[in-house]
Amino acid sequence: MKDIKKDIRSYTQDELRAYFVEQGQQAFRGNQVYEWLWKKGAHYFEDMTNLSKETRAFLKDHFVINHIRVDHMQRSTDGTIKNAVKLHDGLTVESVMIPTPTRTTACVSSQVGCSLNCEFCATARLKRMRNLNPDEIYDQVVAIDQQSRSYHNRPLSNIVFMGMGEPLMNYNNVIKSIDKITGDDGLGMSPKRITLSTSGVPKMMKKLADDRPKFNLALSLHSAIDEKRVKIMPFNEQFPLEDIKDALRYWYDKTGTRVTYEYVVWKGINDTKEDIDALVEFCKVIPCKVNIIEYNSIDDDRFEQASKQAVDAYERELNRFGFIVNVRRSRGKDIDAACGQLANKS
Ligand code: SAH
Numbered sequence: 001m002k003d004i005k006k007d008i009r010s011y012t013q014d015e016l017r018a019y020f021v022e023q024g025q026q027a028f029r030g031n032q033v034y035e036w037l038w039k040k041g042a043h044y045f046e047d048m049t050n051l052s053k054e055t056r057a058f059l060k061d062h063f064v065i066n067h068i069r070v071d072h073m074q075r076s077t078d079g080t081i082k083n084a085v086k087l088h089d090g091l092t093v094e095s096v097m098i099p100t101p102t103r104t105t106a107c108v109s110s111q112v113g114c115s116l117n118c119e120f121c122a123t124a125r126l127k128r129m130r131n132l133n134p135d136e137i138y139d140q141v142v143a144i145d146q147q148s149r150s151y152h153n154r155p156l157s158n159i160v161f162m163g164m165g166e167p168l169m170n171y172n173n174v175i176k177s178i179d180k181i182t183g184d185d186g187l188g189m190s191p192k193r194i195t196l197s198t199s200g201v202p203k204m205m206k207k208l209a210d211d212r213p214k215f216n217l218a219l220s221l222h223s224a225i226d227e228k229r230v231k232i233m234p235f236n237e238q239f240p241l242e243d244i245k246d247a248l249r250y251w252y253d254k255t256g257t258r259v260t261y262e263y264v265v266w267k268g269i270n271d272t273k274e275d276i277d278a279l280v281e282f283c284k285v286i287p288c289k290v291n292i293i294e295y296n297s298i299d300d301d302r303f304e305q306a307s308k309q310a311v312d313a314y315e316r317e318l319n320r321f322g323f324i325v326n327v328r329r330s331r332g333k334d335i336d337a338a339c340g341q342l343a344n345k346s
Contacts, residue, residue: 008063009037009135013185029055038186041142043067068139080332081147084344087112087136091129093164094342095140097147098331103157106144108137109342110174111165116199118220118233120264122298122336122343123164131170137177141187159189161196162218164342168196168204178215191215197262202239202247209247209254217251218260218291219244223270224282232269245285252286260289265306265314276317289324290314296330296338 011019017030032050036042045051045060071092072084081097093109113126140163145156159181161167167174178194180186191214198205199220208217223229230236248259263279265271283290292314295305311327318325330338336345 005062005064007066007135008033008059009065023058025055033059034185037065038138038180041139066133066135068136068143070143074335074337076332076335076337078331078334079151080335080337081144081151082332082335082337082342083140083143083147085109085140085143087132092344093132093136093140094337094344095144095163096332096337096342097144097151097156099148099152104144104148104152104154105158105160106141106148106156107160107162108140108144109163109165110137110161110167110170114165115169116166116233116235118199118340120222120232120266120295120298120300120303121340122345123340126164126343128165131173132165134173134176134180137174138180138186141177141181145187156189158193159195160218161194162339166199166201168198168201168208171204171207175211175213178213182214195260199233199235200239200244200247202243205244205247206250209251212255216257216260218262219248221261221263221279221282223275224278225270225275228270228275232266241282245282248286258287258289260291262291262293263314264293264295265311266295267304267306267310269303269306271306271310273313276314279314280317280321280323283318283321283323289326290318292325292327293339294328294330296333296341298341298343 013034017027020029036048045056066088069086070083071086074082079099096107098105112129114123115128148156194215197218
């Protein structure tokens with residue numbers, strides 16, 4: 001039987017050091033390999049040029065470096081790039097590079113498909129196949145950092161976990177990937193520039209609060225009325241708004257940081273005064289910020305972007321109560337790279 005080689009990136013730095021000692025070599029070789037794997041993002045043992053040829057061959061005989069491959073890249077007229085990312089087992093996810101004049105944001109996936117069932121999201125139509133490993137998330141970030149350097153002569157500045165999947169349902173791997181992205185042994189990015197977005201899984205929001213992360217949290221709210229939210233986000237049945245509010249209070253209590261609410265306004269769904277009033281009430285729960293995002297069509301006639309007047313009414317009313325609100329325009333729509341459009345269509 002053929003031995004299945006172990007992915008060397010599943011080793012911690014200490015484990016790698018110990019491995020080299022076991023092989024009768026010096027421990028610092030483990031540091032060197034670790035640095036190649038994470039800081040330098042090497043995908044091939046051949047590239048580890050400060051190791052001897054023999055050591056490189058030995059590692060290649062005993063390990064693999066599972067890694068992603070950007071299979072296909074689409075570039076929008078606004079500069080947004082959508083990557084079809086092939087995983088080592090042949091599955092595909094998508095990641096997006098979003099450039100603005102001052103920053104480059106990476107939008108990364110955390111799962112292949114999604115187990116939640118938001119009616120307005122294209123990813124929900126793909127069933128959840130599996131969670132991504134920490135290195136598969138990390139690699140998406142590294143690939144976009146390289147794209148940012150080559151297209152815009154600057155490193156990646158921000159990361160949002162708003163690609164495919166529900167990050168809080170792949171908790172451990174997402175946290176491990178962020179540790180690597182922010183760690184000195186990885187990319188050393190500031191956690192303040194990272195935002196994890198959740199559809200609202202109360203138990204996991206509380207767990208996250210307990211872990212006192214330094215990154216930002218966003219909640220995809222879309223309606224502050226249970227009966228309406230359950231129609232567009234059916235899992236709301238299990239996680240009603242009262243539980244989400246409770247988790248938000250817990251979050252604020254532990255972390256002292258505000259949460260961003262993402263909100264799309266749809267015609268005939270959540271465009272009335274009653275909806276606005278409910279959101280205003282919801283905003284009183286903890287310090288927050290509202291991002292009103294544009295609906296990106298996924299070929300479903302139940303959903304249509306609300307009128308400018310309806311969005312303006314939200315903005316006015318939230319402002320009147322002193323809440324921070326941003327109205328966001330979508331990017332990358334011409335290549336189906338905008339929020340909720342990721343469905344491996346390319
Ligand atoms: N599961 C996580 C992260 C992925 S979705 C979450 O729900 O937050 C990223 C954002 O895109 C969410 O705010 C989601 O509600 C939004 N979204 C999904 N489909 C959309 C669509 N068709 N148009 C605009 N935003 C959409």
